[in-house]
Amino acid sequence: MDATTGGLAAATATGPKMTARDVTVHYGPKKAIDKVSIDVPTDVVTAFIGPSGCGKSTFLRTLNRMNDTVASARVEGDITLDGEDIYATSMDVVQLRARVGMVFQKPNPFPKSIYENIAYGPRIHGLASGKDEMDQIVENSLRRAGLWDEVKDRLSDSGTAMSGGQQQRLCIARAIAVDPEVILMDEPCSALDPIATAKIEELIHELRGRYAIVIVTHNMQQAARVSQRTAFFHLGQLVEYGETSEIFTNPRQERTKDYITGRYG
Numbered sequence: 001m002d003a004t005t006g007g008l009a010a011a012t013a014t015g016p017k018m019t020a021r022d023v024t025v026h027y028g029p030k031k032a033i034d035k036v037s038i039d040v041p042t043d044v045v046t047a048f049i050g051p052s053g054c055g056k057s058t059f060l061r062t063l064n065r066m067n068d069t070v071a072s073a074r075v076e077g078d079i080t081l082d083g084e085d086i087y088a089t090s091m092d093v094v095q096l097r098a099r100v101g102m103v104f105q106k107p108n109p110f111p112k113s114i115y116e117n118i119a120y121g122p123r124i125h126g127l128a129s130g131k132d133e134m135d136q137i138v139e140n141s142l143r144r145a146g147l148w149d150e151v152k153d154r155l156s157d158s159g160t161a162m163s164g165g166q167q168q169r170l171c172i173a174r175a176i177a178v179d180p181e182v183i184l185m186d187e188p189c190s191a192l193d194p195i196a197t198a199k200i201e202e203l204i205h206e207l208r209g210r211y212a213i214v215i216v217t218h219n220m221q222q223a224a225r226v227s228q229r230t231a232f233f234h235l236g237q238l239v240e241y242g243e244t245s246e247i248f249t250n251p252r253q254e255r256t257k258d259y260i261t262g263r264y265g
């Protein structure tokens, strides 16, 4: 199968939230991503899977221009958000990263209070006109991230003093607070224990439909549990992309079959 065709075929009826066409990424002379084309649907969770070093994180980071922060990285090809070229010189990158939020492998709350972790983004984006409105954004974001009941009586405690799982949900709440359209998650559970992982997976289910979600995961069971679309990457290429149930039960490509049956990776 041609990777481009596979990417296009898996788009949903509502049309893609983001599109990537012939995206190639180099770090210096080394090619990490090779002509990847894919559509990210609006209303489902998309999982990126593949063996270590295949380029999942690199590709994820092209979707909100996080690779701009890596001096040696060079991105070619076209990526759009609602049809708009995100690499256009007119694109405000701060605004883009609010619209396309990111949650990292290791929870990284600011060394500030729980309240301030959430309020920081809305404040710099001017989303609240006063304290009452900010309080409401903080509460709504924490509720949506399934954290409100656990923290409502200690909003002034430090975000870094929470458990790892709570910190990760705080980071998700922080991304939600600026009203994103897409949330990118780069192995969000790899530093968490099974109970905290289950809570994040539950949360992903609850957030589905409200945001386009893309998750990079090493864990195939997790991809099968949380996603409706799966993209399999190998050696910088998008090998196969489709319905998660199809990818796991009836992969079309030999390389996908080998990976999901544990032959490598």
Ligand SMILES: Nc1ncnc2c1ncn2[C@@H]1O[C@H](COP(=O)(O)OP(=O)(O)OP(=O)(O)O)[C@@H](O)[C@H]1O
Pocket: 027, 032, 050, 051, 052, 053, 054, 055, 056, 057, 058, 059, 070, 072, 218
């Ligand atoms: N900042 C960087 N500078 C140079 N090379 C990099 C950089 N980041 C990633 N790479 C290289 O690009 C390739 C793809 O890496 P990437 O982290 O995107 O893969 P991955 O599939 O997400 O891997 P993992 O699952 O291990 O996180 C690898 O060969 C990696 O060594």
